[in-house]
Amino acid sequence: MSLLSVTDLRLTFGGVTAIDGLSFSVDEAEIVSVIGPNGAGKTSAFNCVTGFYRPTAGRITLRGKDLPGLRPSAVAALGVARTFQNLRLFGELSVLDNVRAGSHLWLRQSVFDALLHTPRYRRSERECTEQAHHWLDFVGLRGDRYGQARNLPYGEQRRTEIARALARKPDLLLLDEPAAGLNHGEKAEMLDLIRRIQALGVAIVLIEHDMGLVMEVSERVVVLNFGREIADGRPEDVRRNPAVIEAYLGGDITAGERDTPQDDPSGTTPGTDAAHTRAPDAGGADGDDPAGGSGDGAGNRTPARDRTAGSDADA
């Protein structure tokens, strides 16, 4: 049985069809990437899996258990953790406390323990802090872990978010554009980190516009375009798939692999990522940020272009 199974997933917002029949599965400790141009429905799919959105139709199961209808906290308790395209750290809290917040999911303490500071409470808090240090070491955080999270450089904040997700001890980790806004060296470190997470036995679903990273790290790649799945296969097959090449308007889908210091002397501009060569949508709804946040914090969004299905939402 697959760890995650998504079957005929559909999601509409009024007249907008965000996902139109998506099916894929993820095995234990497998890395599967979901790619596609801006607005293709990738983040919406994550939101359906994690309980942030309720699908219009279709099935999502984790080890055979149906997920739709469960609240995000219940999905997390089943072993699914995620990071967000737009970072969602508690900026005022320390880096350490942000990661400690991830551990609280599995801590065994009652309100009674917390109020009376029982030995059990003190023990579990200590364990929680040790775990947070462990995961910050694991992700290779270099910054001050006792300082406010908002003061960390962008790449370090991304690591902190991943540490917080790992503190939940997930079996499945959904990473939404983990390399966005990172420079060349940081992207190489991210690739290494993703592999080390997999080596822990954690399955990963990756949304990423950097095709170099996707092709390097994925065992399978699922391609979405306008909400429809147009390919699902091994990276080397997907990159040659005519429908995929067409979806990128004839662009070289491996363009991101040229995102080297030579192309970008500053080493800080992720703008050569392939998917950004075509942007059917840069709508106000960012999927994980229905309140209207658009962009990934790195400013690497491309201009909006009309699309039939999405035009309402984009208006």
Ligand SMILES: Nc1ncnc2c1ncn2[C@@H]1O[C@H](COP(=O)(O)OP(=O)(O)OP(=O)(O)O)[C@@H](O)[C@H]1O
């Ligand atoms: N809450 C929402 N309300 C209305 N429309 C939405 C909402 N969330 C997403 N959409 C629409 O669904 C479509 C898919 O959006 P989604 O954010 O899932 O795409 P994406 O592939 O993740 O894009 P990107 O690469 O830019 O993050 C878009 O047309 C978007 O405008």
